[in-house]
Amino acid sequence: MADKNFDGIKIRNLYKIFGRDAQAHVEAVKKGLTKTELNERFGHILGLKDINLDMPSGNIQVIMGLSGSGKSTLIRHINRLIDPTDGEVLVNGVDVVKMNENELREFRRHQTAMVFQKFALLPHRSVLDNTLFGLDVQGVSRSQSIDVAMRWIERVGLKGFEEKYPNQLSGGMQQRVGLARALSNDAPVLLMDEAYSALDPLIRMDMQTVLLDIQKEIKKTIVFITHDLDEALRLGDKIAILRDGEVIQRARARTSFCARRTITSRTSCGR
Template identity: 55%
Template sequence: MEKIVIENLYKIFGPNPEVALEMLKKGHSKDEIMEKTRHGVGVANASFKVNEGEILVVMGLSGSGKSTLVRCINRLINPTSGRVLVDGQDVTLLNKKELRHFRQKHFGMVFQNFALFPHRTVLRNVEYGLEIQGVAPEARREAAMQAIDQVGLKGREDSMPDQLSGGMQQRVGLARALALDADIMLMDEAFSALDPLIRRDMQDELLDLQEKMQKTIVFISHDLDEAIKLGDRIILMKDGVIVQQGTAEDILTNPADEYVASFVEDVDMTKVITAESVMKKSEIMAYLKTDGPRAALRKMQKAGISSIFVREKGKCVGIVTAKNCRKAVDRGEKTLHTILEKIIHKVAPDVPANTLFSMLGDETPHPVAVVDENDHLLGVIVVGLLLSRLAETMQPEINESASKNA
């Protein structure tokens, strides 16, 4: 379900934006418009959708328009042209009173510089948005304490901001947004001011919270690794224009132009390619209740494989090999129970390829099972498939390197 829809959004900075907007629509560049009109192009003809419960990362270099774009969503910056729909409501048409109420209901925002009140305790900082809404003291304290607990700051509610580390201060900012219980969280370079270790911790914290709460999150970042880690989808901007949008794998394996290609060229592809993209869909399975070793062996021979995953009550419960099936047949066994190997590697579809290599080593000769949240088998991964997929992805780089050295 679409939570946010952005349609043909423009933002021009300057006293006569209509003139610059007309030039932009006629194909003039951002630099030409600045030179001729002294107007700045913040966002140019942006259109995209954000699905309910997803994390969309908007990224780009400094000056790309990403922060301007996110501020247009809740109208901290008023767009010059275009529409911003939230739950079908066009935010650009709201008057000041309607906008204030709409923000309180729908938006929580987390800033790069924490934006905490230095004279307020952690609790009173987290309560602030609820206080502005006129929520009764007891109710807002309860909501604030719950949010403080969610971000791991229980016991720090009476501390002052200057008594906290940078990571803890950002947790306060996150708790303040969570206390509002808004549908949408807008996070503008929220972790950029933190050192790398704390930043990774905060990214993990956000993913853990998202798994529980399923908020709709628009996250602004200039860091590609952060975008890959957090984003269900990524939008890449340059000079106010969206140059590509899609999943991390879409962007990294099929860059739209040379700018995107140069932007992503140093990414470790094993962190991006997922189990789902390298698996072979499994059409053959043995069934613990009905299949014996002879039936399982016949299925393997027909498919040209040496092992087969076994299903019971819809779930993947283990694997049997052709070698062990033959032995069981020779012993006259009629079921798979005695030869079923229950200790197998199972992964979710979104597990990155670099995690798979350790599972496909010599000590584990069996394929890896890709399963959904209900343990249903989606596909299998063998080392050959994994290496082949990585080779396909890296082939353009190999060709380019070869041509340079020729």
């Protein structure tokens, strides 16, 4: 269940520049240096520009946009798989950017879990052992962790497949294992990076339903990356649309017409 004291995620003035001397160009970007100019003059890539987002506890925050818009770059800042060039990433009031190596390790183990597009299952481990992986890393005893893992295996619809291996499962079933593994960690933040984009449409809809049903029960703070507008509108409590590394639209999912117009016409609605 969600922690009522969890303060959600707040991203403040976040910039990411890819290149050997990224820090030297932050101020120029802040003063108006464009993405194209940064690349042509200095050979650096502007990944994110002045991102400011509030992601409330217990909500599904969808980040969407076309390929290359910065979606995956943004989500990887939340667990600091990517270090920012400038800005803050506050998770439950603590700036992830300022964490030392040990603090970051503990944060990743206990505060966040991630579901990947390509499943990221360990091929030599069974469904049960893959689901247990995060708990093993946390040092939870097997007597306790097996009960937790079995609960989530059943909850995602894989009861009876505990001893199967990833190569014996369909894509949809493999993604259910990935979801069960993430949920077993009981982390307050669940990061889902294009988690369903590799699945066939009907399986994708089924997995969306599974996530929504589980979210009613657990109320995690979920950040869901997608390039699919229908998926965004179905899953998101809040939607942020990225283009060229900038947030061009924020909306609640019910304002679907505005979001649809923004992504299809390449013009922004009023915020």
